[in-house]
Amino acid sequence: MSKLRCDISISLDGYVAGPNQTEENPLGEGGERLHDWVVPLAAWRRSHGEQGGEENESTAVFEEARENIGAGVMGRNMFGPIGGGDWGDEQWTGWWGDNPPYHYPVFVITHYPRDPVVMEGGTTFHFVTDGIESALEQAKRAAGNKDVMLWGGGDVAQQYLAAGLLDELELHVVPIFLGAGSRLLDNLADANVRLEQLRAIEAPGVTHLKYRISPQG
Template sequence: MSKLRVNAFTLSLDGFGAGPDQDVTNPLGVGGGDLHKWMIGTRTFRKMVLGADGGTTDTDEAFAARSFENVGAWILGRNMFGPIRGEWPDDSWKGWWGDNPPYHVPVFVLTHHKRDPIVMDGGTTFYFVTDGIHSALEQAKVAAGGKDVRVGGGVATIRQYLREKLIDEMHLAISPIMLGSGENLFAGIDIPRLGYRCSEQVATALATHVIIERA
């Protein structure tokens, strides 16, 4: 059965999934890039994001590889797609990732402003959804063809799906840094009351990997 998943989503020790002041030079906010040291050296990251060979084959790599297994579609918040706010000024911005994004499946971007789909190299097509998270999920499930749908972020998008108890499983990587401010994933959300529990935890030198599932 198709699941709605969050995978390889990194939080600071104080609960922030992104730093403040996101812009073109700081796509994850100020200091946010330091969250992902556990991932950037893995074989999966180098292959999927950089198109390069090599990389680690340790526990961090195992979790990175799991994050791409059986994914048939993605959902992204608009901030995850880019730094532009308001109406799209033109069609020049096509994401952070260049001509061949690391998704290779349909990606549904939540936004309040209409835009035509963008067909990219490598099988990625960006669709822009203006009628809410439920519509995005319905469309993504159809596009996934029985495979899972992965919510890539950012924090605000995951929070919306969490509050509706729509996420089946989350893999969070807790990085040993503190950001102090930014976007906090769990602020004001009672995770146990929503029916979620921790089912797995593994620590490495660069992160503590936690699996949270909905009962």
């Protein structure tokens, strides 16, 4: 059965992006540091057409996170551009160039309708205006027997977590403090969910914490 999974880097003080996000700096001030653990990995470099790189305890975590994914979901803030709003001339196609790294259908949650955007490498962005449940239903249909990856950002991931729709959450906890920005784990005290820790893996510059999530009975 298809699962909704989220795999996200987070600072020690709970931020998944830094403050003052701009088109030139989409992860905000200091936000790029959240990914210092993954960029040097040989597996990450191969996935971006590069050579060389490191092998360490994070390698298997990174490779597992990319397995069995048939569709994705993301919020408008992650797709961009910063500030959202109407699509204007519809020239914006995301942060990733002509060949985004997904290579499957991605469902973008937005208030503004837009025709699907077909990119190189098998990625098609679909724009969903009727909420997180509809986006998940469409993504699961597209994924078939495979899983759906929730790519963020922090606000939409928090919504899925609070709604009890997320099945697995893997936090890559980076030992930095960002002080402000986009938080993931706010407003969840009353969420009707239960988290079961599946594992904890220590690696250079990061600790990987994986949880199974289920509604409380």
